[in-house]
Amino acid sequence: MPYEVDFTTVSTAGLETSPVVDALAGLRANEARYYKNKYDHVFTVSPVAEAPEVLEWITGILKSERDLVISSPALEVSDFVVDGLHMAYVFYxxxxxxxxxxxxxxxxxxxxxxxxxxxxxxxxxxxxxxxxARQKSKLAGTIRGSYFVIKGEH
Known part of the structure; x- marks a missing residue:
């Protein structure tokens, strides 16, 4: 069942097995706040078992674009379209x-x-x-982020 992420009261629900559970919950809440403020979109997540196709799509892109395979177990995923962008997330x-x-x-x-x-x-x-690069967040502490541009069709 999809879970609506609340960024005013940060919850660790669904992330309890993470050794950095509080920081990961803050990171997830930070994403929820961003989409609510920028697009008025409610950010929801689901356990991977309920939406395995989202994880498969992301892992397929990682493998084909950069030959990357993430070893950590995936806990939750999110998948939505906002402002002409298909957005998908996986939290490990x-x-x-x-x-x-x-x-x-x-x-x-x-x-x-x-x-x-x-x-x-x-x-x-x-x-x-x-x-x-480093970024400060009231919800997530110090977030470090990076990215790469997708070249192929997925």
């Missing part, structure tokens, strides 16, 4: 969040973003392959 037990921004129309922006929860080490799959 390690504290990693990956999002895919895929313009619905040809020629639009298409990218994969990585965000690391506060206190999380860079996963070895990403180490040395991406430079991470």
């Amino acid at each position: 037990e390690s504290g990693l969040s990956i999002n895919v921004m895929y313009a619905v129309e040809d020629g639009g922006k298409r990218a994969v973003g990585f965000k690391l929860s506060d206190g999380m080490d860079v996963p070895e799959e990403l180490e040395g392959r991406f430079k991470f």
